[in-house]
Amino acid sequence: MNIHYACKSLEHRIARRQFLGTMAVAGAGAMTGGLGVFSTPAVANQLRSDQKRIVVFNMHGGLSQLESWDPKPGTATGGPFRAIPTSVPGIHISELLPETAREMHHLCLVRGVNTSEDDHGKGAYMMLTGRRQTPAADYPQIGAVAAKALTPADTSLPGYILITPGGGGGRGADSAYLGPKYSSVQLGNGNPPQNTTRPEAMAEASDVARQDLRRHVNERFLNRRRTAVTEAFTYSYEQAQQLMRQRDVFDVTKEPEADAERYGKHDFGRHCLLARRLLEKGITFVQLSHSNYDTHNENFNFHIEQLAEFDRSFSCFVADIAARGMLDSTLIVVLSEFGRTPNINQYYGRDHWSRSWSICMGGCRVPRGHAFGKTSADGTAVEDGEVDHGKLFRTYLEAVGVDSSGSFDIAGQQIPIADPAVSAVPELLT
Amino acid sequence: MPEGLDPKLAHVVSQWPHDRPLNACRFDPLGRFVFCGSEDALVERFNLADGARTLFTGGHETWVISLASSRDGAQIISGGCDGKISWWNTIGDAAPPVRTIEAHKGWIRALDVSPDGTLLVSGGNDGRVCLWNIADGKLVRELSSHTRHVYSVAFHPQGKFVLSGDLIGVLKQSDIASGAEVRTFDAKPLHTYEGGQQVDFGGIRSIAVSPDGKWLAAGGLYKASNPLGSVHEPLVLLFNWETQKLERQQIAEGITGGVIWRLRWLADGSLMGLSSGGSGGILIFWKPDADKDYFRFGLPNLARDMDLHPDGLQVATAHYDKHVRITRLAAKTA
Numbered sequence: 029m030n031i032h033y034a035c036k037s038l039e040h041r042i043a044r045r046q047f048l049g050t051m052a053v054a055g056a057g058a059m060t061g062g063l064g065v066f067s068t069p070a071v072a073n074q075l076r077s078d079q080k081r082i083v084v085f086n087m088h089g090g091l092s093q094l095e096s097w098d099p100k101p102g103t104a105t106g107g108p109f110r111a112i113p114t115s116v117p118g119i120h121i122s123e124l125l126p127e128t129a130r131e132m133h134h135l136c137l138v139r140g141v142n143t144s145e146d147d148h149g150k151g152a153y154m155m156l157t158g159r160r161q162t163p164a165a166d167y168p169q170i171g172a173v174a175a176k177a178l179t180p181a182d183t184s185l186p187g188y189i190l191i192t193p194g195g196g197g198g199r200g201a202d203s204a205y206l207g208p209k210y211s212s213v214q215l216g217n218g219n220p221p222q223n224t225t226r227p228e229a230m231a232e233a234s235d236v237a238r239q240d241l242r243r244h245v246n247e248r249f250l251n252r253r254r255t256a257v258t259e260a261f262t263y264s265y266e267q268a269q270q271l272m273r274q275r276d277v278f279d280v281t282k283e284p285e286a287d288a289e290r291y292g293k294h295d296f297g298r299h300c301l302l303a304r305r306l307l308e309k310g311i312t313f314v315q316l317s318h319s320n321y322d323t324h325n326e327n328f329n330f331h332i333e334q335l336a337e338f339d340r341s342f343s344c345f346v347a348d349i350a351a352r353g354m355l356d357s358t359l360i361v362v363l364s365e366f367g368r369t370p371n372i373n374q375y376y377g378r379d380h381w382s383r384s385w386s387i388c389m390g391g392c393r394v395p396r397g398h399a400f401g402k403t404s405a406d407g408t409a410v411e412d413g414e415v416d417h418g419k420l421f422r423t424y425l426e427a428v429g430v431d432s433s434g435s436f437d438i439a440g441q442q443i444p445i446a447d448p449a450v451s452a453v454p455e456l457l458t
Numbered sequence: 459m460p461e462g463l464d465p466k467l468a469h470v471v472s473q474w475p476h477d478r479p480l481n482a483c484r485f486d487p488l489g490r491f492v493f494c495g496s497e498d499a500l501v502e503r504f505n506l507a508d509g510a511r512t513l514f515t516g517g518h519e520t521w522v523i524s525l526a527s528s529r530d531g532a533q534i535i536s537g538g539c540d541g542k543i544s545w546w547n548t549i550g551d552a553a554p555p556v557r558t559i560e561a562h563k564g565w566i567r568a569l570d571v572s573p574d575g576t577l578l579v580s581g582g583n584d585g586r587v588c589l590w591n592i593a594d595g596k597l598v599r600e601l602s603s604h605t606r607h608v609y610s611v612a613f614h615p616q617g618k619f620v621l622s623g624d625l626i627g628v629l630k631q632s633d634i635a636s637g638a639e640v641r642t643f644d645a646k647p648l649h650t651y652e653g654g655q656q657v658d659f660g661g662i663r664s665i666a667v668s669p670d671g672k673w674l675a676a677g678g679l680y681k682a683s684n685p686l687g688s689v690h691e692p693l694v695l696l697f698n699w700e701t702q703k704l705e706r707q708q709i710a711e712g713i714t715g716g717v718i719w720r721l722r723w724l725a726d727g728s729l730m731g732l733s734s735g736g737s738g739g740i741l742i743f744w745k746p747d748a749d750k751d752y753f754r755f756g757l758p759n760l761a762r763d764m765d766l767h768p769d770g771l772q773v774a775t776a777h778y779d780k781h782v783r784i785t786r787l788a789a790k791t792a
Contacts, residue, residue, distance in 0.1 A: 108497075108521040110520055325685065325688035334657075
């Protein structure tokens with residue numbers, strides 16, 4: 029996979045300038061053999077007032093719209109929960125979200141989502157890439173797109189952080205043709221990136237020496253054979269070095285204890301607080317997930333449990349982002365792979381349903397205290413304001429100032445950032 | 459012993475429809491009616507003589523999921539997902555509730571009336587277990603609370619204690635006079651935390667003390683390999699009341715999708731459980747001296763609640779298919 033630098037594309041010229049520029053900043057000999065997008069932590073931590081960020085809350089398994097954003101109390105499909113008023117007159121949501129209801133003036137409900145895909149994997153792919161999955165092409169997820177389009181050139185932090193509910197870590201395979209540079213850095217259960225501490229058995233001087241050797245060898249190699257693979261390889265090492273120096277950025281225990289208490293002493297509370305920290309430190313895109321909403325059985329019991337946890341932490345997050353003046357620059361999206369059936373099955377469950385469900389947005393250009401779209405009285409069909417994954421994807425990008433009709437230049441090939449067959453939803457943009 | 463009682467002769471004798479799936483059912487102590495709660499805000503009364511249905515409205519904002527009858531049969535008491543308890547006169551035309559109280563924050567999953575008929579106990583999603591004066595609906599006292607949702611409550615037949623069970627398998631014995639916790643039975647086998655799905659599941663769905671006071675049965679589920687997908691098996695824990703020892707874990711082999719929604723002791727010493735789930739709606743019968751059931755009776759549809767008629771022969775079941783059914787545990791009559 030050779031990069032054809034001779035194509036002189038804008039993308040490559042920028043990457044080249046970044047590389048050279050940082051090398052110059054780092055000083056002669058200090059960063060040779062490294063990829064030059066990193067600078068000092070002080071520079072990286074300087075949050076730009078105009079930097080746009082995105083945070084996605086992925087309600088894994090398929091959140092029920094009827095138990096959250098689009099309740100239908102008193103109907104055959106409505107379930108046992110009541111609707112409650114919110115801070116926005118006329119907008120009601122499920123009683124399972126009382127704290128979020130108080131923050132509704134910051135948020136926007138999208139109640140007419142129809143994605144026509146009831147498969148977990150395919151639905152998730154569509155909601156995160158804005159495209160339907162096909163064997164012919166793979167598309168980058170919103171996090172990778174945001175990392176490439178929004179991350180400042182001089183940042184030393186990864187642009188795409190994925191906080192996973194379990195353990196693990198490493199890099200995701202979610203950037204498709206954008207390349208591994210923009211793939212997610214995964215924080216397993218909200219812990220700092222894996223392998224970012226120097227082994228105790230290794231003295232600091234030894235570590236410095238081996239890194240210098242690596243850079244020296246890399247430099248010789250890169251002088252003759254620069255490819256996307258070798259560049260990504262080098263980038264990974266340099267990024268790891270930077271992550272080691274800035275490990276504190278990912279350490280949620282540095283946040284005040286009172287905030288940890290407020291968000292909730294459970295994993296999701298900790299993850300939300302970490303998301304706030306990461307965004308404040310200048311990370312472009314953070315995705316976290318909450319599990320599990322795939323409630324074919326005892327849907328109502330599980331939604332009581334799960335949404336109680338979500339409500340507390342999410343509402344704290346929204347309130348804090350607003351209070352800290354970050355709402356103008358931070359797009360908040362709460363999505364799932366689909367919703368759940370209006371029909372209540374024999375196990376008190378709800379099954380997969382993609383024809384009339386809801387998401388929640390907030391921040392940046394998204395209108396505040398708004399509900400867009402409408403479903404029928406029993407929730408089985410969209411009656412007004414129908415949107416799909418493609419339109420939403422473009423809306424997310426437009427909300428943070430990215431021209432969603434633009435293209436990425438990948439090895440000289442113009443690849444549309446988003447599905448050119450659809451457009452953003454104007455009613456969801458101010 | 460009721461004449462002719464033989465679970466192996468069980469057969470459905472009646473079924474009556476409602477407009478929504480049913481959640482709960484209770485006979486009145488005088489044996490005239492069966493009352494139901496459903497996926498609406500109503501209480502339904504079915505006359506056992508002819509199946510005539512009467513709808514009671516005005517007590518709840520949402521689903522009715524628990525019922526209990528006053529000992530004299532004059533009133534039926536309902537608990538809802540709105541946290542309210544309503545008292546209704548059982549006879550006559552449909553009328554508004556006698557009273558409705560705001561009892562809990564969240565669902566009221568279980569109600570029971572004391573053996574002397576003076577007290578009502580309720581258990582709620584707020585973890586509270588409350589004693590109410592059945593005559594006026596005033597709070598008498600709160601008993602020892604739970605950290606998680608209360609799934610079941612029951613008075614001990616001797617009338618001195620209340621038993622309450624929760625989601626995570628904590629079964630408390632509380633003193634009615636003081637409200638203090640006396641003992642805790644460990645029913646944790648009825649709780650599952652499924653790490654992959656990150657959910658707590660199960661709980662003590664039903665409590666039943668044998669008429670002789672020897673056995674405390676707690677019903678629910680185990681082997682919950684896929685809680686979100688309804689893969690779990692019914693389980694009853696049989697405790698020795700005096701020693702608290704878990705004497706038996708009563709199972710039903712081959713039922714791979716089921717949970718015990720309610721337990722009742724029969725006059726012949728059998729324990730009857732309603733299991734419902736992927737394997738269907740099933741009445742299961744155990745003897746206290748065996749782990750495995752000795753008989754099971756398949757119902758026509760999944761059921762969510764069950765009650766035993768005062769005659770000890772008739773069983774009411776509240777079904778998902780919007781029917782209440784009456785099953786007779788005796789030979790068919792001409």
